[in-house]
Amino acid sequence: MSKALLYDATMCIGCKQCEGACAEQNKLPYDDKVAGEAVQSEHKYTVVLTKDDKFMRRLCMHCQHPACASVCPVGAFHKTAEGPVVYDVWKCIGCRYCMVACPFAQPKYEWQSLNPRVRKCIMCPDRLKAGKQTACAEICPTGATKFGERDDLIKEAQERIRQNPSNYIPHIYGLAEVGGTSVLLLSGVPFEQFGYPKSEKIGDVALPEYTMRVLSKIPDFIPLWALVLGGVYWITHRREDVAAAETQDKTHGGAQ
Amino acid sequence: MKFKLTLWKLVFVVIMGLGIYSAYVRYAHGLGAVSNMNDQFPWGIWIGFDVLCGVMLAAGGFIVTGAVHLLNIERLHSIVRPTILTAFLGYCLVIIGLCFDLGRPWFIWHQLIYMNPHSVMFEVGFCVMFYTAVLFFEFLPNVLERFNLKKPLAWVKNIMAVLVVAGILLSTLHQSSLGTLYLIMPSKLHPFWYSPALPFFFFGSAIAVGLAMTIFESTLSSRKFGRQLELPVLIELGGALLVVLWVNALLRAEDLYRRDQLANVFKPSYETYFLWLEVLLAFVIPITLLSFKKVRQSPNGLYLAAVTCLLGFVTNRLNVSVTGFETWVGHHYVPKWTEFMITLSIIAAGFALFGLAVKYLPIFPAEEHTAARQVEAKARPVPVAPVLEHAGD
Numbered sequence: 007m008s009k010a011l012l013y014d015a016t017m018c019i020g021c022k023q024c025e026g027a028c029a030e031q032n033k034l035p036y037d038d039k040v041a042g043e044a045v046q047s048e049h050k051y052t053v054v055l056t057k058d059d060k061f062m063r064r065l066c067m068h069c070q071h072p073a074c075a076s077v078c079p080v081g082a083f084h085k086t087a088e089g090p091v092v093y094d095v096w097k098c099i100g101c102r103y104c105m106v107a108c109p110f111a112q113p114k115y116e117w118q119s120l121n122p123r124v125r126k127c128i129m130c131p132d133r134l135k136a137g138k139q140t141a142c143a144e145i146c147p148t149g150a151t152k153f154g155e156r157d158d159l160i161k162e163a164q165e166r167i168r169q170n171p172s173n174y175i176p177h178i179y180g181l182a183e184v185g186g187t188s189v190l191l192l193s194g195v196p197f198e199q200f201g202y203p204k205s206e207k208i209g210d211v212a213l214p215e216y217t218m219r220v221l222s223k224i225p226d227f228i229p230l231w232a233l234v235l236g237g238v239y240w241i242t243h244r245r246e247d248v249a250a251a252e253t254q255d256k257t258h259g260g261a262q
Numbered sequence: 263m264k265f266k267l268t269l270w271k272l273v274f275v276v277i278m279g280l281g282i283y284s285a286y287v288r289y290a291h292g293l294g295a296v297s298n299m300n301d302q303f304p305w306g307i308w309i310g311f312d313v314l315c316g317v318m319l320a321a322g323g324f325i326v327t328g329a330v331h332l333l334n335i336e337r338l339h340s341i342v343r344p345t346i347l348t349a350f351l352g353y354c355l356v357i358i359g360l361c362f363d364l365g366r367p368w369f370i371w372h373q374l375i376y377m378n379p380h381s382v383m384f385e386v387g388f389c390v391m392f393y394t395a396v397l398f399f400e401f402l403p404n405v406l407e408r409f410n411l412k413k414p415l416a417w418v419k420n421i422m423a424v425l426v427v428a429g430i431l432l433s434t435l436h437q438s439s440l441g442t443l444y445l446i447m448p449s450k451l452h453p454f455w456y457s458p459a460l461p462f463f464f465f466g467s468a469i470a471v472g473l474a475m476t477i478f479e480s481t482l483s484s485r486k487f488g489r490q491l492e493l494p495v496l497i498e499l500g501g502a503l504l505v506v507l508w509v510n511a512l513l514r515a516e517d518l519y520r521r522d523q524l525a526n527v528f529k530p531s532y533e534t535y536f537l538w539l540e541v542l543l544a545f546v547i548p549i550t551l552l553s554f555k556k557v558r559q560s561p562n563g564l565y566l567a568a569v570t571c572l573l574g575f576v577t578n579r580l581n582v583s584v585t586g587f588e589t590w591v592g593h594h595y596v597p598k599w600t601e602f603m604i605t606l607s608i609i610a611a612g613f614a615l616f617g618l619a620v621k622y623l624p625i626f627p628a629e630e631h632t633a634a635r636q637v638e639a640k641a642r643p644v645p646v647a648p649v650l651e652h653a654g655d
Contacts (some may be wrong), residue, residue, distance in 0.1 A: 047301065073446050079387055081378035089455045100365020107446045115365070117294030122365040124379045129348035133642035208449045216445040217382055220461055224385070224435065231434060235332060235427045235542050243423075 008188065009089040009134055010068075011143060012163055015193040016173050018151035024142035024151055028065075029051045031130055031141035048114045051127040052142060055200050060193075061202035063151065066076040066091065066112040066127035068188035071212035074113060082124075089156065089188040092127035095139035098124060109184055109208045112190060116262075129188070132219055156188060163192055179205065185212030187191035274610050276598025277421070281607025284291040284600035285405050288362055295598045299576070302630050303595040305588070310583030311605055312359030314440055315576050316352055317390070318464075321472035323349025323367050323397060324433035330465045331426040343404065344483060350397040351615050353390065355608050362604050382442045387434030396429045404475035404623040445580060452586040454526070460582075466510045467544075467575045473503040474548075474575075478618075481561060489626050491561055500564045506641070508573065511545040530591055534547040536585045 022041055027261035029036035034049050046053050052065040072091045075083035082097040083104060101121055105113045117124040130140040140145070148150075152159065160181060167174045179197050180187035183205055191197060198204050282540035288296040299306045326345040361367040373387045399418055400403045406415040441464030448456055477496050479495055499538065518524050526539065547569040557563030597605075619625055 076380050077383060078378055078447060079381045079384035080372045080380075082376070097369075097372055098366060099369045099372050100367070101363075101383060102304040105301065106450075109449055111302070115293075115304060118292050120289070120292050122293065140277065192457035203449055213446050213448075214380060216458075217442060218380070219458075220381065220439075220442045220445060221274075221302050221382065221385070222412065228431065228435070231380070233430050234429060235430055239423055239427060242332065245610060246334060249444075 008087070008156045009129075010154065010159050010188040010190060011129070011140060012152045012159040012192070013063050013066075014150050014152070014163075014166065015060065015062050015195075017193065018054065018063065019146060019148055019150070020061040023145045023147065024053055024063065025050070025054060025144040027141040031133070032128075037152070046112070046114060048116045048123075048125040051125065057195075059122060060195050060199075062193065062197070062202075062220070064201065065189060066129070067110050067183075068127075068129055069184055069212075071184070071214050072185040072190065073107040073109060073184070073213040075130045075216035076217065076241045077103045077107040078101070086131060088134045090134065091188075092128045093124060093126070094130050095123050097232070100121075100124075107212060109203055134190045156190075159190055163190055166192060177205065180208040184208050185210065185215075198222055208252070222240045264381070274614060275498075277603070277606050277610045280600075280603040283609070284607070285601040287600055288604070293365060296598065296604075298596060298598040298601065301585075302530040302591045302593070305583060306481075306595060307580070307584070307597045307601060307605055310415050310580050311486045312363070312608060313356055313574070314579040315442060316356040316359060316608075317437065318468050318471045318575060318579060319475050319572070320349040320356070321354025321433065321437060321468035323333035323352075323400075323472075324393075324430050324473035326467060326476060327400065327426050328430050331422065331429065334403070338498070340478060341480060342493055344479060344620075346397065347404070347528045347616060347619050347625055348475065349481050350394075350401040351612050351619075353394040353397055354568055355612050356390065356504055357394065357525070358611075359605075377637060382439050384443075386436045388433045389439065393429060393432040393436065396425050396432065399425050400429065403621070404625060407624050421642065433468075434465065438462065438469040440464050440538060441582075448459055450535050450590045451582070452589055453521060453523050454518070454533050455582045455586040459517050463510070466506070466513065467578060468512055470503060470506045471572060471575045473499050473506060474568040474571040477503070477564050480570060481565045481568070483620070483626070484561075487620050487626070492626065493561060495560075496561070496564050497559055500552055500558050500567065503567070503571065504558070507545060507552070509547050511541075511549065514541075514545075531587065533581075533585060536581050538579055540574055540577040542574070542579055548574070590628050592615065 023039060026036050028034075028051055029040070029049075030185060032051060034040075034051075040050060041141060043050055044053060044055060052063060055062045055064060056256065067140075068085075068091045071082060072085055075081070075085055075091060078098075079101060080097045080099055082094050083091060085091050102113075102115060102124070104124060105111070110171070111241055113124045113126045115124055130138075133140060139150075143151045143153035152162075154162075159180065163178045163181075167178070168178055171193055174192055175194065175196060177197075179191035179193070180189055191202075284296060293299060297306055297308070316613050326338060326342055330338050333530040338553075361370070364370060373384065375436075378384050398422070398620050405414055406418065438461035441460035441462070444451055444456065444460055445458065477499050480496055482491060483489045515524075518527060525536065548567040551557045551563055551567040551570075557567070584595055
């Protein structure tokens, strides 16, 4: 039902073909210079990081409950039924709240542009609609990036850990993090070595929950507070009217 | 005196000139050229100061209108107009500041059609928009009186009750929601500042700053525009400020204790220094000053307490929006000089517009009930300043 990517760092050979395919798919420049950049940017949605002989991919995690979509004042981000978190550039006003809110720091900005857009991996939604897999998964020569149903990929990841426990740290990153993501990661070394936030730090709670705990009270709060304020206004001014009427009565009575 | 004036005018012209140059860089070369914001620090001082602090510094508007119109505290009446002016200018400047910060400010109206009710930013945007409209109407009588337009003046006075209630309601919502903005980042914001109670802290600090700003602005007005200082009113505000500061301080301490952060407060770290700077300026110094009756009743004492309090809460909001993220990001953000110039120009424009409004509009000869003033005079040992030079109404 919902599509996902499983990236297995132990199978990755660091060929960076996913980077090139991603650039081509999204019509971004890709040459040796870009290939040498070890950071994501507005022109590099995914990056293969190298540390000693270990590799790790970084890309948008396509959260099940994306913070970026929840915080955007104009709803420029949304999670599609197929899994990708996509961006409607024509809605965007450029407030960059998505960038501040994302726990994985994935949205990047066209800082040099006069009509800047937020840029990030959008999981090839057009290809998915056409029944194809993502460009990065298609090109991967070792199957380190695998495309499929999220549920199937979770089972496969569990199976891989079970069959080869010495190869993996026993954790599927993205299974539960911030309420689950559509990108799942397996690795032999801790994920935070490659800049992923620690699982216990970001937690399993879907991040929009934190705001909804407050926002959900507002519809009740508004009429209640308005009633209190209106009531106070009425009482204080009523008191004034009464006092005015009384003094008028008195002076009237005194004069007669 | 004359020399001093020209000096200030010179400062103003220099700031505005550099500000206009920075604005040119912003719109001709983009956000990357004008600021030190980047993918790691997408929000800089234009959000941290211009918006977060701007809205807070304009909070006096809803607090004083609330006290006077809602609670019917008549003796504060004379400060309503200048506070509304401050608030109205403040919100206008926040919106102008946003037009520099937004990547696509020409689409700011998208808020009205692509509404996302799950977004705190949407709620803040809507409240700020409506509240600026409310402030416009609360400010309008100044202009109408100036041109002696009696009929529209009567219309505005008719809806004043609705305006006041709507203003307080909208302010409660968006002042607190500025804190709610940060609730979605529990892993990014440093635990000194991330708290589920952020909305309450933002609202509480807005009340403190609203009071402090009113003292600050009244004192400056009396010094610069030759207006009589209304010491009894300011003393009253100072007393309220002391109480509000205590409440704020105790809630903050309790929150740090409950989240097991109290021990870390004494461990030296980058964040600890900034936390203490904030605590010192926002709580320790003003609370100490205001606790002495002698200080609380002197114009200079009140002014000093108000200014440190303002600096303290500005530090607080910059800590929430900048300092608190630096460890997560892994490096520091220091604004570029052009970024500073935009912010300084906005502040300078605020002072200049305030001065112009005071010069051309009936901001100060506010209607005041003589009865209330007589009561005031009896209750207070301090001589009441004669406010009504032009007893118009």
